[in-house]
Amino acid sequence: xxxxxxxxxxxxxxxxxxxxxxxxxxxxxxxxxxxxxxxxxxxxxxxxxxxxxxxxxxxxxxxxxxxxxxxxxxxxxxxxxxxxxxxxxxxxxxxxxxxxxxxxxxxxxxxxxxxxxxxxxxxxxxxxxxxxxxxxxxxxxxxxxxxxxxxxxxxxxxxxxxxxxxxxxxxxxxxxxxxxxxxxxxxxxxxxxxxxxxxxxxxxxxxxxxxxxxxxxxxxxxxxxxxxxxxxxxxxxxxxxxxxxxxxxxxxxxxxxxxxxxxxxxxxxxxxxxxxxxxxxxxxxxxxxxxxxxxxxxxxxxxxxxxxxxxxxxxxxxxxxxxxxxxxxxxxxxxxxxxxxxxxxxxxxxxxxxxxxxxxxxxxxxxxxxxxxxxxxxxxxxxxxxxxxxxxxxxxxxxxxxxxxxxxxxxxxxxxxxxxxxxxxxxxxxxxxxxx
Amino acid sequence: xxxxxxxxxxxxxxxxxxxxxxxxxxxxxxxxxxxxxxxxxxxxxxxxxxxxxxxxxxxxxxxxxxxxxxxxxxxxxxxxxxxxxxxxxxxxxxxxxxxxxxxxxxxxxxxxxxxxxxxxxxxxxxxxxxxxxxxxxxxxxxxxxxxxxxxxxxxxxxxxxxxxxxxxxxxxxxxxxxxxxxxxxxxxxxxxxxxxxxxxxxxxxxxxxxxxxxxxxxxxxxxxxxxxxxxxxxxxxxxxxxxxxxxxxxxxxxxxxxxxxxxxxxx
Numbered sequence: 001x002x003x004x005x006x007x008x009x010x011x012x013x014x015x016x017x018x019x020x021x022x023x024x025x026x027x028x029x030x031x032x033x034x035x036x037x038x039x040x041x042x043x044x045x046x047x048x049x050x051x052x053x054x055x056x057x058x059x060x061x062x063x064x065x066x067x068x069x070x071x072x073x074x075x076x077x078x079x080x081x082x083x084x085x086x087x088x089x090x091x092x093x094x095x096x097x098x099x100x101x102x103x104x105x106x107x108x109x110x111x112x113x114x115x116x117x118x119x120x121x122x123x124x125x126x127x128x129x130x131x132x133x134x135x136x137x138x139x140x141x142x143x144x145x146x147x148x149x150x151x152x153x154x155x156x157x158x159x160x161x162x163x164x165x166x167x168x169x170x171x172x173x174x175x176x177x178x179x180x181x182x183x184x185x186x187x188x189x190x191x192x193x194x195x196x197x198x199x200x201x202x203x204x205x206x207x208x209x210x211x212x213x214x215x216x217x218x219x220x221x222x223x224x225x226x227x228x229x230x231x232x233x234x235x236x237x238x239x240x241x242x243x244x245x246x247x248x249x250x251x252x253x254x255x256x257x258x259x260x261x262x263x264x265x266x267x268x269x270x271x272x273x274x275x276x277x278x279x280x281x282x283x284x285x286x287x288x289x290x291x292x293x294x295x296x297x298x299x300x301x302x303x304x305x306x307x308x309x310x311x312x313x314x315x316x317x318x319x320x321x322x323x324x325x326x327x328x329x330x331x332x333x334x335x336x337x338x339x340x341x342x343x344x345x346x347x348x349x350x351x352x353x354x355x356x357x358x359x360x361x362x363x364x365x366x367x368x369x370x371x372x373x374x375x376x377x378x379x380x381x382x383x384x385x386x387x388x389x390x391x392x393x394x395x396x397x398x399x400x401x402x403x404x405x406x407x408x409x410x411x412x413x414x415x416x417x418x419x420x421x422x423x424x425x426x427x428x429x430x431x432x433x434x435x436x
Numbered sequence: 437x438x439x440x441x442x443x444x445x446x447x448x449x450x451x452x453x454x455x456x457x458x459x460x461x462x463x464x465x466x467x468x469x470x471x472x473x474x475x476x477x478x479x480x481x482x483x484x485x486x487x488x489x490x491x492x493x494x495x496x497x498x499x500x501x502x503x504x505x506x507x508x509x510x511x512x513x514x515x516x517x518x519x520x521x522x523x524x525x526x527x528x529x530x531x532x533x534x535x536x537x538x539x540x541x542x543x544x545x546x547x548x549x550x551x552x553x554x555x556x557x558x559x560x561x562x563x564x565x566x567x568x569x570x571x572x573x574x575x576x577x578x579x580x581x582x583x584x585x586x587x588x589x590x591x592x593x594x595x596x597x598x599x600x601x602x603x604x605x606x607x608x609x610x611x612x613x614x615x616x617x618x619x620x621x622x623x624x625x626x627x628x629x630x631x632x633x634x635x636x637x638x639x640x641x642x643x644x645x646x647x648x649x650x651x652x653x654x655x656x657x658x659x660x661x662x663x664x665x666x667x668x669x670x671x672x673x674x675x676x677x678x679x680x681x682x683x684x685x686x687x688x689x690x691x692x693x694x695x696x697x698x699x700x701x702x703x
Contacts, residue, residue: 094565328548328564352552380554383582411553418559 001193001217004239006232008368009224010401012160012322014199018288019280020163024171027291027305029103035078035296036088037063038098041335042129043136044070051099055082060110060273063099066124072137073127077275077294080104089332091318091325098333101296112271119186119268126267127274127336131259132165132228133319135337138260142183144249150191152237152255153180155207156221156228158197159320162340164278165258167290169196169203176258177210179265183256184216192216194258195237199223225322226399230255232368244395259339279334283343284310293334299341300330315344322400355408363402363412369395373402373412380415385422389430393423469522470494476517477507484508484585484607497522508586508605532606532621534588534599535696536580539631540573541594544646561615570644572634574618583613590702600701626675627697628685635668649692655684 029035040046047064051057057076064074080103088098115122120139128138132154153176157165169176176194184192196204198220207218219237221227231242233255240251248255256264259278266272275295279302282288286307293302299316303309317324318338334341363373371392379388393416402412473494481489485506487496496502497518504518512531545568553559557579565571576595588603589610597610601624611619618633630649634641638650651669663677664684671693673684684693 091564092562094571326549326563414553414559415556418554418556418562421558 001191001219001237003219003221004236005222006235006368007370008366008401009226009232010366010404011223012225012404014160014223015282016161016163016166016199019282019290020166020200022163022167022288022290024164024167024278024290024292027293027297027302029078029106029294029297031103031106033078033103033301034083034100035103035294036098036100036298036331036333037074037077037296038088038090038096038333038335039064039074040090040093040096041074041135041295041337042072043134044068044072044140046097047071047074049085049097049099051082051085053082053085056080056104057082057101058111059107060112060275062273066137070137070140072124072129072139073273075127075273075275076101077296078103079107089327089329091327091332110272110275113267113273115268115271119182122267123264126263126272128260128263128267129274129336130257131263131277131336131339132257133323133337133339134230135335138256138264141249141254141256142187144187144254146249146252148187148249148252148254149189150193150238150253151180151184151187151189152233152253153192153194153216153258153261154228154230154233154255155194155196155200155203155258156233157200158223158225158227158229159322159324159339160225161282161342162280162320163282164280164290164339166200166203168262168278169200169258170206172262173203173206174210175265176261177207177214177216178269179261179263180216180256181214182264182268183254183261187254189254191238193219193237195219195221195227195233197221197223197227226368226397226401229368229397229399231397244392274336277334277336277338279338280340281306281343282340284313284345284348285343286310295336296333298331298333299327302334302341303330303343309343309345311345313343314346314349317342317344322404323398350409352409354410357408357410360407362405362407366401366405368399368401369397371396373416377410377412377415380419385419385426388416388419389423389426393419394427396420467498469498472521473497473518476510476514476521478509478514480509482509482585484605484609486607486609508607511605530623530625533601533604533624534606534608534610534619535622535629536574536597536599536619537629537631537633538572538574538596538616538618539647539692539694540568540570540645541576541592541596543594545570545573546644557613558615566616568644570634570636570641570648572616572618572632572636573645574614574616579615580610580613580619583609585609598699598701600703602703622675626673626678626680627695628673628678628680628682628693629696630671630673630692631694632670632692635670637669641669647691650690652689654687654689655693658683658687 045068048067051063059079061076063076066072080101083102084100087095090096113125120143124139129135155169234253279291279293281302289306316327318327376391396416400413474491477490485493487493505515551567555577557575557577560575566575578591581589586603588600589597592598606621632649634648641648641650649670651666653666655671656664656666663674665672
């Protein structure tokens with residue numbers, strides 16, 4: 001397949017060299033340590049709790065079941081005792097319902113999942129959610145109500161600093177391919193392709209070896225942010241455009257992250273639930289590393305393992321620097337969608353003084369969704385949500401390219417993100433009026 | 437000359453007949469009451485009621501979509517006038533005033549991060565549950581103040597909005613603007629109000645704020661008329677039975693209950 005590309009995008013400094021050639025290490029857990037597992041680690045309804053205080057749980061045991069279709073299961077990541085059922089720190093909600101478990105025994109064994117009769121049920125039982133960072137429940141993506149013909153594996157990892165997908169592609173190449181082939185066979189798809197950015201030649205090389213054997217195609221992607229955005233990847237690889245407000249299945253495509261594919265292999269072949277994931281710890285820490293971390297481990301533990309902070313930390317981001325979430329407490333646990341922990345010191349952060357828009361139009365050139373952020377920003381400031389709805393703010397993927405290029409440092413994407421709530425309400429009202 | 441007059445008269449007569457037929461055939465019955473109510477309204481077209489102008493409000497009142505007291509500008513006099521015209525009864529009570537039920541300002545509430553984003557309360561609440569440790573508290577970006585059409589609100593020195601009772605028309609715009617639902621419309625002559633909306637347990641509230649309600653039930657026990665209920669670790673005073681004795685304010689250990697008449701307001 002040729003590379004079609006997409007409009008817009010930016011070229012930030014990638015800063016991946018600190019960790020891209022380092023092998024993944026397992027973050028050790030100690031007896032007596034407490035992990036905090038939130039029940040809302042995915043998009044959709046938070047899981048329904050199944051355990052009580054003082055109950056003994058084993059690694060991989062089910063502690064939360066899916067509450068609705070768009071929701072998924074949660075498993076214990078350690079063997080030990082439930083010390084509290086209450087709230088835990090969360091980067092979006094502040095505090096959300098969660099379970100704290102004290103480690104009592106160190107073990108590599110896990111409780112195998114009860115796989116059920118269909119492929120989708122197995123994926124649900126393993127608690128899989130998109131491992132890129134959006135954490136959309138995987139079984140929903142794998143139950144398309146329409147005809148789908150293409151599966152794209154997302155190995156772009158376009159976010160600066162992060163290297164966990166890169167390392168996974170090098171270290172677990174065959175597992176990823178097997179996971180992807182499982183999806184392809186179960187859903188009867190015709191096209192299977194993996195997109196990898198050109199700045200990861202070792203990963204591309206690794207996949208080329210399996211290309212013939214498993215019958216898929218490696219697409220070398222241009223190095224550009226947001227290449228790994230679902231809609232951008234579909235445009236770049238298949239030259240199909242996802243309509244506004246619709247999911248990729250509308251154009252017959254499914255996109256999965258490489259991490260999710262590896263987890264699907266684990267779930268189907270090894271009956272292993274999702275209770276640990278790869279995290280890149282980088283930025284202002286003494287030894288940046290790629291770690292395999294049990295879900296629920298507080299980020300303070302990760303930073304300690306990497307030798308602590310360099311200087312005084314100013315901002316800590318969970319995920320990548322472009323779309324990640326700033327955390328407010330070091331007790332915040334690693335979740336299913338945590339791809340990285342990025343520490344900024346005072347000197348890394350730019351001056352954030354805002355100036356007026358000078359109509360330079362750089363944001364328009366940068367926007368990968370072909371929106372006009374400069375005009376939309378004026379509507380945000382004036383709170384003209386009706387106009388924002390007409391200017392397709394719901395198409396915004398919140399990639400942050402507009403804010404990144406803005407010479408006046410306007411908080412463009414932040415405003416769109418906030419306004420979406422109001423705009424969604426207006427669009428719903430319009431829909432209701434149409435039906436009346 | 438005569439031909440011209442005759443032609444003109446004939447054309448006029450035919451056109452007139454056409455118009456007469458059209459006015460009968462396509463007649464739209466317009467409710468006369470709409471016009472009458474529109475005349476009563478202040479004709480400022482300020483939009484304070486939430487409708488695009490006085491005419492639209494008049495229409496809504498006649499259709500029963502808006503209540504006779506919907507116009508915040510006219511006051512009780514207008515309300516009575518419209519109500520009697522419409523044959524409706526309206527509670528002629530004391531004027532209601534918006535009250536901000538949070539006192540976790542700069543000195544009281546503990547802040548957990550520096551915020552740089554858009555100056556909008558909704559935006560702040562999207563990040564880690566707001567910039568204060570308390571996830572129920574006022575975030576102080578002033579979305580309510582922006583929504584006020586009557587200059588009845590301003591930002592206090594401690595970053596908590598203040599309301600000028602004389603200018604407040606109880607239109608309720610600030611109530612809907614607040615993402616935390618901290619603003620309540622309460623009778624002006626009932627000043628004793630719990631300035632807290634935190635449903636967290638006592639120890640959690642203490643960690644987050646100096647003046648939060650910890651749900652200790654002191655006020656509930658000491659209230660002589662029994663109008664205070666503590667539910668979900670939060671005291672709620674029912675203003676309808678309150679006698680303004682002030683016992684609750686005295687016994688409250690965290691000063692979460694305040695007398696709003698004693699709060700200084702810049703006029």
